[in-house]
Amino acid sequence: MTDSYDIAVIGAGPAGMSAAITASAAGARVVVLDDKPRAGGQIYRNVTDSPLKNTDLLGEDYTKGAALVEQFNACRAEKITAANVWHVGDNGEILFSQAGASASLTAREVVISVGAMERPFPIPGWHLPGVMTAGSAQVMLKSDGLVRDGAVFAGSGPLLYLIVAQYLRLGVKVKALVDTTPKQNYLAAASLLPGALGHTDVLTKGIGLLNEIRRAGVPVYKYAEDLSIRGEQQAEGLSFTAKGESHSLDAAHIFLHQGVIPNLNMTRATGVEHVWNREQLSWQPRLNSWGQTSVAHIAVAGDGSGIIGADAAALSGQLVAWQQLVRLGLISPENAENHSRPLQQKLQRYQGLRRFIDRLYKPADALRKPEQQETMVCRCEEQTRGQLKAAFDQGARLPDELKGLTRCGMGPCQGRQCGHTVSELLAQWQGCEVEAVGYYRLRSPMRLINLTELARFQPHRQASAVEVKS
Amino acid sequence: MNAIAGNRQKASVIIIGGGIQGCSTAYQLAKRGVDVIVLEKDRVARHASGVNAGGVRLLGRDIAEVPLSKVAMQRWQTLDDELDGDTGFRRRSLINIAADEADMQTLQKRQALMHGQGYFHETMIDQQELRERLPHVADYCVGGVVSETDGYAIPYKSVFAFRQAAARAGAEFAEGQQVQRLRRIGNNWLVETASGRYEAEYLVNCAGAWADQIAVMMGDNCPMTYSAPMLMITTRMPHFATPVVGAVSRPLSFKQFENGTVLIGGGAKGFADRARNTTRLDYAKLAVGASNAVDFFPIMRTATVNRMWAGLEAYMPDNLPVISASVNSPNAFHAFGFSAHGFQLGPVIGEVLADLVTTGRSEFDLSAFRVDRFERKVL
Ligand SMILES: Cc1cc2nc3c(=O)[nH]c(=O)nc-3n(C[C@H](O)[C@H](O)[C@H](O)COP(=O)(O)OP(=O)(O)OC[C@H]3O[C@@H](n4cnc5c(N)ncnc54)[C@H](O)[C@@H]3O)c2cc1C
Ligand SMILES: Cc1cc2nc3c(=O)[nH]c(=O)nc-3n(C[C@H](O)[C@H](O)[C@H](O)COP(=O)(O)OP(=O)(O)OC[C@H]3O[C@@H](n4cnc5c(N)ncnc54)[C@H](O)[C@@H]3O)c2cc1C
Numbered sequence: 006m007t008d009s010y011d012i013a014v015i016g017a018g019p020a021g022m023s024a025a026i027t028a029s030a031a032g033a034r035v036v037v038l039d040d041k042p043r044a045g046g047q048i049y050r051n052v053t054d055s056p057l058k059n060t061d062l063l064g065e066d067y068t069k070g071a072a073l074v075e076q077f078n079a080c081r082a083e084k085i086t087a088a089n090v091w092h093v094g095d096n097g098e099i100l101f102s103q104a105g106a107s108a109s110l111t112a113r114e115v116v117i118s119v120g121a122m123e124r125p126f127p128i129p130g131w132h133l134p135g136v137m138t139a140g141s142a143q144v145m146l147k148s149d150g151l152v153r154d155g156a157v158f159a160g161s162g163p164l165l166y167l168i169v170a171q172y173l174r175l176g177v178k179v180k181a182l183v184d185t186t187p188k189q190n191y192l193a194a195a196s197l198l199p200g201a202l203g204h205t206d207v208l209t210k211g212i213g214l215l216n217e218i219r220r221a222g223v224p225v226y227k228y229a230e231d232l233s234i235r236g237e238q239q240a241e242g243l244s245f246t247a248k249g250e251s252h253s254l255d256a257a258h259i260f261l262h263q264g265v266i267p268n269l270n271m272t273r274a275t276g277v278e279h280v281w282n283r284e285q286l287s288w289q290p291r292l293n294s295w296g297q298t299s300v301a302h303i304a305v306a307g308d309g310s311g312i313i314g315a316d317a318a319a320l321s322g323q324l325v326a327w328q329q330l331v332r333l334g335l336i337s338p339e340n341a342e343n344h345s346r347p348l349q350q351k352l353q354r355y356q357g358l359r360r361f362i363d364r365l366y367k368p369a370d371a372l373r374k375p376e377q378q379e380t381m382v383c384r385c386e387e388q389t390r391g392q393l394k395a396a397f398d399q400g401a402r403l404p405d406e407l408k409g410l411t412r413c414g415m416g417p418c419q420g421r422q423c424g425h426t427v428s429e430l431l432a433q434w435q436g437c438e439v440e441a442v443g444y445y446r447l448r449s450p451m452r453l454i455n456l457t458e459l460a461r462f463q464p465h466r467q468a469s470a471v472e473v474k475s
Numbered sequence: 476m477n478a479i480a481g482n483r484q485k486a487s488v489i490i491i492g493g494g495i496q497g498c499s500t501a502y503q504l505a506k507r508g509v510d511v512i513v514l515e516k517d518r519v520a521r522h523a524s525g526v527n528a529g530g531v532r533l534l535g536r537d538i539a540e541v542p543l544s545k546v547a548m549q550r551w552q553t554l555d556d557e558l559d560g561d562t563g564f565r566r567r568s569l570i571n572i573a574a575d576e577a578d579m580q581t582l583q584k585r586q587a588l589m590h591g592q593g594y595f596h597e598t599m600i601d602q603q604e605l606r607e608r609l610p611h612v613a614d615y616c617v618g619g620v621v622s623e624t625d626g627y628a629i630p631y632k633s634v635f636a637f638r639q640a641a642a643r644a645g646a647e648f649a650e651g652q653q654v655q656r657l658r659r660i661g662n663n664w665l666v667e668t669a670s671g672r673y674e675a676e677y678l679v680n681c682a683g684a685w686a687d688q689i690a691v692m693m694g695d696n697c698p699m700t701y702s703a704p705m706l707m708i709t710t711r712m713p714h715f716a717t718p719v720v721g722a723v724s725r726p727l728s729f730k731q732f733e734n735g736t737v738l739i740g741g742g743a744k745g746f747a748d749r750a751r752n753t754t755r756l757d758y759a760k761l762a763v764g765a766s767n768a769v770d771f772f773p774i775m776r777t778a779t780v781n782r783m784w785a786g787l788e789a790y791m792p793d794n795l796p797v798i799s800a801s802v803n804s805p806n807a808f809h810a811f812g813f814s815a816h817g818f819q820l821g822p823v824i825g826e827v828l829a830d831l832v833t834t835g836r837s838e839f840d841l842s843a844f845r846v847d848r849f850e851r852k853v854l
Contacts, residue, residue: 092758100758276753400639403518409525409631412734417710417781448784449756453710456778460766464758 010036011333012326013099013112014082015090015271018046019070019315020307021118022077023322031330035082036110038101040089040452045074046307047120047140048315053078056150063147063171066315073319092449093117093275095300100464102454107462114302114329117272118322121265121308124287124368125422126160127375130234131261132384135241139168139262152177156258157243159183159232162366165262166214173221180256181224183245185263187369188228194365200357207358226252230371234259263368267309270419273447277303281440284363285312286373287425288444294349296325304329312363317355324348374429382430383423385416393427397434404428404445417453420445483647485674486512488832489666491654491689492681494524495630495818496810498637499825500679502558505644507829512673513646514666516653517752520634522683524818526786528706528740529630530719530728531819534569534597534622535585539795539843541594543823548624550822559643560636563629565733570600570608571721572619572771578723582620596622611715611774619723627719627730630818637821649673654682657692659804677832678807684749684787686797686811694803695846698792699812703747703754703785704740705761709778711735716772727767737778739768742815745785754785790814798827798844800835808832809846 012028014021017039029035037044045052049070052060060068078084085103092100097111123138130136139158145151157180158169165182172179201208219225226247235242235253242255266287273279277298278291289311296304304325307318327341327348375382378391388411396410404427407413413427414420420427424445432439488504490497493515504511513519533541533548550557551564573579582599589597600608601618608621642648652668657678659665666673680689684701712735719730726741743760761783768775791797791812801807808831810824817824830837 094755096755400635405521406518406631409520410635415782417779419781448782450780450783453779453781456709456765456780457769457776459758459762459780460769462758462762462765464762 008110010034010083010110010112012036012114012116012329013038013110014116014118015093015099016046016118016120016307016309017041017044017077017084017086018118018120018307018318019048019073020120020309020318020322021046021116022073023319024116024118024306024326025082026077026080027323027326028330029080029082031326032335033330033333036085036112037082038085038088038090038099040087042087044077044084044086045070049074050144050147056148057146057175064167070315089452090271091452091454093271093303093451095276095303097302098464100449102452102458105455105458107454107458109464114332115304116322116325116329117275117303117305117309118307118318119268119271119309121312122268122421123262124264124266124373125426126261126263126372127380127382127426128232128234128372129377129380130236130240132381133234133236133238133240135236135239135257136234136259136261139165139260140265142260143168143171146171146175153258154178155180155256156260157181157183157254157256158260158262159185159229159243159245160262161186161368162262162264163211163214163362164265166211166218168260168262169223170214170217173218173223179221179223181226181254182218183226183229183232183243183247183254185229185232185369185372186227186366190365190367194361197357197361197364201361203354204358230369232372263372264366265308265312266425267311269424269444270421270447270451272298272305272309273444274449274451275303276300279444281428281438282311284360286367286429287312288428295328295345296321297328302332313352313355313359317352317359320348320352320355324352373426374433375426382426383411383413383416385418385422386412386414388413388423390430393430394434397431402431402435403443404431407431408445414445419451420447483512484672486510486647487675488512488677488679489514489664489673489675490679490681491666492683492686493519493638493648493650494522494681494683495634495637495821496524496824496828497679497681498634498641499821500681500810500828501646501648501825502637502641502644503825503829504832505641505646507833509829509833511646512675513641513648514652514654514668514673515648515650518650519638519648520631523786523788524634524683524821525631526784527630527818528728528730528738529563529627529818530569530730530740530816531564531626531628532569532622532719532816533625533819534571534620534721537795538588538592540820541592542839543820543827545596547820547823551626551628551819552624554822555636558636558640560632560639562633562636564633565626565628566624567626567718567730568608568621568623569625569719569721570605570619570621571723572605572612572616573723574616574725576617579618581723582618585620596624598622608718609716609720611772613771613773616771621718625719627732633818633821637825654689657689664806676806679828679832680807680809680811683811684747684789686789686809690809690846693801693807695801695809696850697797697846698849699797700790701747701749701787702790703745704788704815705743705745705756705764705783705785706738706740707761707764707780707783708739709737710781712737712778715774720771722767722771725767727764727771729768736781737775739764741767747785747787749787752787754787756783756785788813788815792849796820796844797846798824798841799846800831802847
């Protein structure tokens with residue numbers, strides 16, 4: 006390993022892998038860092054090396070990733086796996102932790118492709134043991150082949166239905182699917198359907214999943230509202246109303262999911278500008294049509310740039326690579342233009358589908374901005390909606406001010422679980438745009454780092470440094 | 476930043492800067508019935524005062540600062556009641572650890588100096604007492620010095636408490652108002668921000684790392700610099716240290732808060748870009764800080780760093796603040812250049828400035844803090 010590259014790609018999901026394949030094929034010296042032992046990202050996790058006997062059960066969208074992963078493994082980019090990147094400076098410096106030691110490297114261009122995380126689901130009891138996100142259920146499945154019998158799945162969105170279906174195909178019992186997609190969303194989304202029609206395959210796949218779940222005999226409760234998880238020390242069940250009727254289901258495992266939002270801590274801590282996406286109800290880095298951030302040498306691709314889905318993520322990875330190759334002087338702007346135009350056109354078409362999905366699965370206000378005083382907002386520091394409101398009433402107006410008074414966002418999740426809720430609540434209480442409220446001021450480390458490891462860290466240790474002897 | 480202008484444009488006193496010094500001064504003036512406006516370019520407590528290490532330290536102060544610091548320390552003990560707020564102050568004692576005999580000799584000299592001045596708040600302790608007070612300290616440490624009244628407070632909450640108390644007493648706060656120009660018209664100061672105009676009889680410069688710019692507008696040059704001291708904090712650990720900890724000769728300071736998190740500082744500086752309100756961290760220096768912490772307290776080997784940050788702070792060449800009337804302008808005062816230990820002084824600085832504004836005098840000897848003290852020496 007040298008310590009200086011043309012391009013550093015952070016995250017080896019479809020976006021990062023595609024960026025690396027394109028850039029290294031054109032002659033750039035590329036390094037790819039990912040915190041997992043193998044490339045693939047969220048969607049293609051362990052696709053070439055699954056603990057499951059029959060990966061077909063996970064669906065074609067999963068298995069088709071094997072080709073991309075193999076192409077990536079064969080490309081000339083240097084791969085650094087099991088490497089947790091904890092600092093990306095706006096000066097090209099990258100610090101990462103691997104096997105208990107931290108190291109640094111520099112790169113002229115940086116691609117941040119760290120993907121998405123599931124949107125927090127702040128309802129009463131969501132902090133209790135036994136409650137997890139549906140995505141973590143899927144991660145357990147993909148990496149360890151682990152499942153939980155008799156769980157209740159609650160929430161909304163294609164990923165939720167996919168995970169339930171994956172469970173059922175493996176013969177695991179699912180107690181119920183509690184669907185929180187609001188009724189009015191169907192109407193609102195209908196007008197956007199024409200724009201999504203280029204992707205009928207995706208649309209029918211979604212409908213197919215729900216049918217599959219129903220056919221398997223799993224009770225599906227539609228238009229669910231007023232969700233709350235019962236239990237004192239441990240989740241015991243889920244209560245909700247659906248179509249005007251109250252329900253209460255017993256379950257020791259409750260998996261929640263209401264869509265995904267970009268992973269923001271890295272772009273935030275790097276200091277690039279962000280904007281609030283009103284359709285997706287989430288923050289995302291401000292990008293130009295080439296994926297460049299407000300700091301020219303840092304680009305963002307994939308779901309980390311705003312949720313676009315795995316196929317579009319791969320396209321956006323190629324797109325940022327072409328632009329960076331121009332900046333590196335390795336190809337002509339015209340050449341890049343020729344390669345980029347079809348990519349941009351395809352990405353455009355995905356946007357029609359995305360708008361439809363975003364509108365259809367737009368999470369209800371009450372599930373993003375808790376209304377009950379006791380509902381936990383910051384789980385790490387155990388700050389409830391009521392405690393945050395009290396600090397607001399005292400005068401805190403910005404996320405950092407709320408944090409200064411209550412410690413919300415100061416815990417080990419580094420604000421990931423409360424940041425969006427806090428931005429939205431503060432905007433609601435002030436009757437202003439979320440954009441005007443902003444987000445926590447974030448800093449490195451973007452991942453927790455052991456103190457002894459930091460103590461041993463010697464950045465800029467350049468083995469090849471010229472010694473001047475006099 | 477949206478400008479959040481106050482309702483009033485005219486007052487007896489305008490304070491420039493909404494850090495702890497500006498808010499404390501506003502509180503003291505308002506309490507005495509003086510009408511006062513605080514102009515803050517960003518948000519109150521956005522800079523050093525809101526992000527510092529919260530160390531409330533009398534131990535090891537420069538002799539010139541001891542009288543001020545002692546009064547400040549008295550105020551901290553009852554500040555929550557005084558302000559009817561929550562500063563998060565905890566009296567925990569502060570121990571500076573001696574790592575070897577050379578350190579003990581340094582402490583002995585300091586003790587002679589302090590006793591000679593009639594100060595007895597710093598007490599030397601031997602190795603056994605050090606271990607009793609800090610059971611997890613490394614075996615090789617030989618002793619130290621303790622100040623019993625010291626402790627910590629929560630910076631943002633402290634400034635907030637001053638601000639709230641000041642506002643209740645009638646002080647006005649205008650945020651997002653960067654002072655760009657000062658003019659003297661007749662007996663008044665005309666203060667211009669990007670979006671507003673203010674007028675007052677008296678001006679107080681509490682502009683922190685930007686205070687030299689305000690000083691220049693008042694006609695006073697001074698060799699202030701600014702830098703970005705850095706901090707890091709761990710996730711929660713089992714309780715292992717009650718006192719606040721420093722070291723005699725090594726750059727280390729840390730404290731364990733009630734929730735178990737450990738804040739590690741020690742004066743290492745990152746890079747400051749005050750024009751853009753930002754700082755950059757120097758990870759090599761943070762690594763040295765981490766190394767010192769582990770070295771003095773082996774239990775910290777397994778600690779996990781959660782956050783690292785820096786704040787913009789004003790420094791003077793002698794590490795003493797400027798607390799002074801302007802030399803070249805009437806009815807103008809300065810309080811800045813606290814050189815990374817101004818948080819503790821907050822409660823007393825407000826009193827001193829309120830005295831200077833309302834009576835022209837202070838009960839403290841402020842000669843060491845004159846704004847022109849370097850002009851007389853250099854060249
Ligand atoms: C929990 C979850 C499950 C999902 N499951 C599916 C699914 O089954 N089907 C589907 O169509 N879509 C799924 N999605 C959406 C899917 O993730 C994306 O559409 C797609 O994977 C995005 O690709 P990407 O390259 O942008 O990011 P990702 O595929 O997420 O890749 C990002 C990579 O960066 C790594 N990384 C992140 N931070 C760091 C760091 N600091 N240092 C080093 N590496 C880092 C991550 O571990 C990951 O390997 C899921 C999303 C989530 C959050
Ligand atoms: C990381 C760190 C750790 C520290 N640890 C400790 C400690 O443990 N104990 C201790 O006692 N001290 C500590 N200090 C020092 C202490 O924080 C400062 O000395 C003190 O907060 C200074 O207060 P201030 O009000 O003068 O400055 P500030 O808090 O910087 O306030 C000045 C304000 O003036 C505003 N301003 C500037 N220019 C203008 C303008 N033109 N118009 C309008 N407004 C303007 C700024 O925006 C700022 O908000 C530390 C400092 C740092 C950075």
